[in-house]
Amino acid sequence: MHHEPLSLPRRVRFVELNAKALRALADGDLAGGSAEAGVALDEHFVCDRARWIFGYRADQLAEDPSAAPWITRAAVSEPDGAVVGDAGFHGPPDEAGMVEVGYTVVPGYRRQGYARAMLRALLVRAAAEPGVRTVRARIGSDNTASLATIAGFGFTRVGEQGNERDGLAIVFEVPADAIRAERRTASADVAGDPVGP
Numbered sequence: 461m462h463h464e465p466l467s468l469p470r471r472v473r474f475v476e477l478n479a480k481a482l483r484a485l486a487d488g489d490l491a492g493g494s495a496e497a498g499v500a501l502d503e504h505f506v507c508d509r510a511r512w513i514f515g516y517r518a519d520q521l522a523e524d525p526s527a528a529p530w531i532t533r534a535a536v537s538e539p540d541g542a543v544v545g546d547a548g549f550h551g552p553p554d555e556a557g558m559v560e561v562g563y564t565v566v567p568g569y570r571r572q573g574y575a576r577a578m579l580r581a582l583l584v585r586a587a588a589e590p591g592v593r594t595v596r597a598r599i600g601s602d603n604t605a606s607l608a609t610i611a612g613f614g615f616t617r618v619g620e621q622g623n624e625r626d627g628l629a630i631v632f633e634v635p636a637d638a639i640r641a642e643r644r645t646a647s648a649d650v651a652g653d654p655v656g657p
């Protein structure tokens with residue numbers, strides 16, 4: 461029987477969005493942001509919400525250059541090279557060794573496994589850093605797609621946060637050691653798909 465290649469796990473690589481790229485995107489300059497990033501970014505990178513977030517990240521970087529290796533990157537699908545979204549951490553590990561993930565998939569690429577691929581890559585990145593102890597995901601209680609995305613990666617619910625403006629968010633965490641242990645098991649079983657579903 462023939463199996464559709466779509467059922468194969470997706471693979472992504474990350475491309476840095478430096479301070480100039482972030483500032484260009486915040487200004488709505490897609491061509492400038494793409495030129496700085498070295499990849500053709502999608503229109504979704506200059507939608508209102510994205511512009512606000514990239515502006516926030518540009519300010520964060522100006523204040524704390526050590527955040528550069530952690531914050532939002534463009535996610536490029538491998539091997540075809542399409543920019544399918546952005547993903548990263550909210551910043552470097554805090555004093556407790558916690559990093560928080562964030563991700564968005566470009567609307568035209570949703571429901572094809574890219575969020576899972578991006579999350580898998582973020583977890584691998586976090587686990588590779590000895591100072592990281594915990595990876596956190598904060599997800600709106602009505603964000604079905606994001607709640608489904610983290611399923612199977614070992615996250616457990618540790619609390620909730622909310623206010624009237626933003627609604628209820630559920631806080632999930634996974635210990636970095638659990639990710640490291642899973643990666644060791646997966647590399648012993650060469651055919652295994654490391655980290656999560």
Ligand SMILES: CC(C)(COP(=O)(O)OP(=O)(O)OC[C@H]1O[C@@H](n2cnc3c(N)ncnc32)[C@H](O)[C@@H]1OP(=O)(O)O)[C@@H](O)C(=O)NCCC(=O)NCCS
Pocket residue numbers: 562563564565566569570571572573574575576577598599600603604605606608609
């Ligand atoms: C959440 C988001 C990143 C998911 O991206 P995606 O690439 O479509 O997700 P995937 O294809 O990897 O799917 C992951 C899981 O979510 C499920 N899913 C995706 N979209 C869904 C939807 N709209 N409704 C229900 N389930 C959904 C998939 O079926 C899959 O679960 P399954 O394997 O059990 O079937 C995307 O919808 C998005 O960018 N939303 C806006 C930004 C956002 O909410 N970011 C997260 C903030 S916490």
